[in-house]
Amino acid sequence: MGSVDKNTALELYRTMLMIRRFEEKLFFLFSTRAMPGSMHQYNGEEAVAAGVCSCLNKSDYITSTHRGHGHCIAKGADVRNIMAEMFAKSTGCCKGMGGSMHIADFGVGMLGANGIVGGGLPHAAGAAWSSQYRGTQQVAVAFFGDGASNEGSFHESLNLAAVWKLPAIFVCENNLYGFSTYYRRSTPIENIADRAAAYGIPGIVADGMDVLAVREAAREAVDRARRGEGPTLIECKTYRYMGHSRFEKPCYRTEEEVQEWKKRDPILCFPKVLKEQFSVTEEELRQVEAYVDEKIEDAVRFAQQSPDPEPEDYKKYIFAK
Amino acid sequence: MESTRIVQALRQALIEEMDRDENIVLLGEDIGVFNGSYRVTEGLLDKYGERRVKDTPISEIAIVGAAVGAAMTGLRPVAEIQFNDFMGCAMDQICNQAAKIRLMMGGQVSVPLVIRAPYGATGRAAQHSQSLEAWFAHVPGLKVVMPSTPYDAKGLLKTAIRDNNPVVFLEHKLLYGAASPGGKAKSVVDELDQTFRPAPEGEYTIELGKGDIKRQGGDVTIVAVGYMVHRAVQAAKVLAEEGIECEILDPRTIVPLDTELILNSLKKTGRLVVVTESVGRCGFAAEVAALASEEGLFELDAPVRRVCAENSPIPFAPCCEADALPDTGKIVKAVREICGK
Numbered sequence: 001m002g003s004v005d006k007n008t009a010l011e012l013y014r015t016m017l018m019i020r021r022f023e024e025k026l027f028f029l030f031s032t033r034a035m036p037g038s039m040h041q042y043n044g045e046e047a048v049a050a051g052v053c054s055c056l057n058k059s060d061y062i063t064s065t066h067r068g069h070g071h072c073i074a075k076g077a078d079v080r081n082i083m084a085e086m087f088a089k090s091t092g093c094c095k096g097m098g099g100s101m102h103i104a105d106f107g108v109g110m111l112g113a114n115g116i117v118g119g120g121l122p123h124a125a126g127a128a129w130s131s132q133y134r135g136t137q138q139v140a141v142a143f144f145g146d147g148a149s150n151e152g153s154f155h156e157s158l159n160l161a162a163v164w165k166l167p168a169i170f171v172c173e174n175n176l177y178g179f180s181t182y183y184r185r186s187t188p189i190e191n192i193a194d195r196a197a198a199y200g201i202p203g204i205v206a207d208g209m210d211v212l213a214v215r216e217a218a219r220e221a222v223d224r225a226r227r228g229e230g231p232t233l234i235e236c237k238t239y240r241y242m243g244h245s246r247f248e249k250p251c252y253r254t255e256e257e258v259q260e261w262k263k264r265d266p267i268l269c270f271p272k273v274l275k276e277q278f279s280v281t282e283e284e285l286r287q288v289e290a291y292v293d294e295k296i297e298d299a300v301r302f303a304q305q306s307p308d309p310e311p312e313d314y315k316k317y318i319f320a321k
Numbered sequence: 322m323e324s325t326r327i328v329q330a331l332r333q334a335l336i337e338e339m340d341r342d343e344n345i346v347l348l349g350e351d352i353g354v355f356n357g358s359y360r361v362t363e364g365l366l367d368k369y370g371e372r373r374v375k376d377t378p379i380s381e382i383a384i385v386g387a388a389v390g391a392a393m394t395g396l397r398p399v400a401e402i403q404f405n406d407f408m409g410c411a412m413d414q415i416c417n418q419a420a421k422i423r424l425m426m427g428g429q430v431s432v433p434l435v436i437r438a439p440y441g442a443t444g445r446a447a448q449h450s451q452s453l454e455a456w457f458a459h460v461p462g463l464k465v466v467m468p469s470t471p472y473d474a475k476g477l478l479k480t481a482i483r484d485n486n487p488v489v490f491l492e493h494k495l496l497y498g499a500a501s502p503g504g505k506a507k508s509v510v511d512e513l514d515q516t517f518r519p520a521p522e523g524e525y526t527i528e529l530g531k532g533d534i535k536r537q538g539g540d541v542t543i544v545a546v547g548y549m550v551h552r553a554v555q556a557a558k559v560l561a562e563e564g565i566e567c568e569i570l571d572p573r574t575i576v577p578l579d580t581e582l583i584l585n586s587l588k589k590t591g592r593l594v595v596v597t598e599s600v601g602r603c604g605f606a607a608e609v610a611a612l613a614s615e616e617g618l619f620e621l622d623a624p625v626r627r628v629c630a631e632n633s634p635i636p637f638a639p640c641c642e643a644d645a646l647p648d649t650g651k652i653v654k655a656v657r658e659i660c661g662k
């Protein structure tokens with residue numbers, strides 16, 4: 001698998017597992033009403049965030065979506081601060097001001113989840129422009145959904161990035177649905193990647209359930225961006241296991257379809273690859289799992305013990321000094 | 322059957338109007354297969370089919386823009402925008418196109434279009450919590466409707482659909498009394514009193530620009546819109562125990578505005594408090610305060626008070642959100658202050 005060594009492979013596994021356990025924990029906490037707000041979960045799509053972000057440096061940028069927990073974790077934000085943000089605590093990465101839909105960690109180049117579908121794409125173009133202007137070799141990745149690719153901001157951002165040859169990578173997480181709408185009811189083509197042709201940039205389809213395949217596609221796109229050759233559109237074919245948001249029970253798809261996709265679970269299928277291609281042992285797998293479980297428990301403890309913001313704290317953040 | 326919830330009342334209005342006029346069509350995100358994110362359009366895809374009930378791509382510009390184009394050429398579209406916050410994406414079509422076309426084209430055409438959208442804060446942070454009526458009220462050419470009861474919601478939506486102009490129809494999430502995309506939606510309808518008047522079955526309409534007196538009283542006039550009508554009613558109960566009788570006016574439509582109702586009440590009470598969930602600055606409450614100072618100054622015995630959201634994006638943390646929003650206690654406090662108590 002080319003550039004992937006055993007450590008990298010184990011790290012990919014750890015990142016995916018961290019996201020999965022984080023989401024599972026959140027689901028539990030939400031169902032016990034320990035948390036305010038709403039949330040959109042990433043279970044099933046972990047290979048996309050993990051694979052793409054494994055090709056990035058800490059100083060590179062990503063922009064995210066309403067379904068942003070996975071992106072935030074994969075980019076290297078501390079799960080303690082992400083968890084605390086879910087609890088609306090003052091120790092959260094956004095001081096409790098944003099919550100699930102607005103998590104961001106500028107310390108690791110995570111420029112923000114977004115409550116507006118398509119809202120992050122132009123930010124990625126702009127961050128890539130800024131990097132090009134400053135000559136820093138940083139790249140910017142925009143994650144977005146199949147649904148978002150029907151917003152004007154998708155088309156405008158790709159066009160701008162292409163015509164300015166920006167070091168940007170547009171990663172479409174095609175999980176087949178935009179909320180309740182099957183993508184072929186809103187999108188007349190099979191592959192959203194084909195839209196790249198309209199902007200004269202490469203459009204790649206990757207198996208979003210296979211973290212190594214995602215990584216390979218992202219690596220090429222990142223190299224291309226760093227060489228100054230402009231943006232790439234990558235479409236990762238993937239699937240969301242949970243309802244669109246919090247406790248929604250999907251009426252627009254069948255349970256069989258969900259089960260069919262779960263057979264290709266990016267996390268459950270990976271240990272076999274790790275063992276066969278990277279000589280990872282059972283013991284090493286268990287170490288990763290124990291590490292992740294401990295991190296998540298620690299994050300929950302940290303979040304629960306953290307103080308709430310003061311009622312008027314938000315007034316500090318309306319304007320910069 | 323009468324509708325005891327706004328979600329049913331709106332649906333009933335849509336059904337009655339769609340049965341009456343073939344040219345009424347619905348479009349929006351998740352309104353068909355999913356029955357609408359707050360269930361307003363539940364069952365309508367089954368009833369009217371895909372020709373008249375259209376699930377759209379996530380494309381707010383196209384939703385509103387296509388509705389404008391269809392409205393100019395013979396249809397009467399009712400577009401749903403999933404949250405009023407997302408109308409930001411469609412602002413050009415709403416404000417530069419829909420609102421202005423008739424005048425720009427010298428009256429050749431009308432744009433009979435309704436844009437429905439939920440508003441209000443329910444713990445979902447800055448981009449899903451806003452109350453944006455002032456954005457639209459500021460644009461000449463748009464009418465703006467904000468019902469507070471099932472009765473008003475039905476009568477006003479029917480009128481809005483029959484109106485030959487673009488109408489922005491804003492619905493408070495907490496007043497629907499229905500499920501949301503997240504499953505069980507937060508709702509306050511079970512705790513409301515008879516002010517939350519049910520909508521009867523059958524034909525009736527409510528004129529745009531006709532406000533309603535939700536409570537009679539002689540000491541202070543409270544003008545409140547949407548959900549805040551019910552907070553004002555609650556405040557009035559507290560204040561009545563202290564001997565202060567509030568008159569609660571629900572304009573029901575921001576544009577056109579029933580100025581007469583407000584000025585007449587002011588003649589009686591001499592005191593005015595205006596309540597909106599939207600931020601105060603340059604908002605509807607400021608408009609009503611301006612009305613009072615321009616046309617009712619000599620009726621006023623005390624300064625006008627606005628009870629509105631803080632001039633801030635809505636923060637996520639529940640304690641901060643509560644601080645930023647108007648509530649019953651803040652209304653009570655404002656009334657006491659101008660009554661010298």
Ligand SMILES: Cc1ncc(C[n+]2csc(CCOP(=O)(O)OP(=O)(O)O)c2C)c(N)n1
Binds near residue numbers: 117146147173177403
């Ligand atoms: C501009 C805008 N329109 C609509 C919504 C409501 N909404 C939130 S997520 C979503 C579906 C997004 O689908 P997709 O882009 O495929 O992402 P996914 O949820 O599948 O990850 C919708 C319609 C929104 N938040 N912003």
Ligand SMILES: [Mg+2]
Binds near residue numbers: 147174
């Ligand atoms: Mg999707």
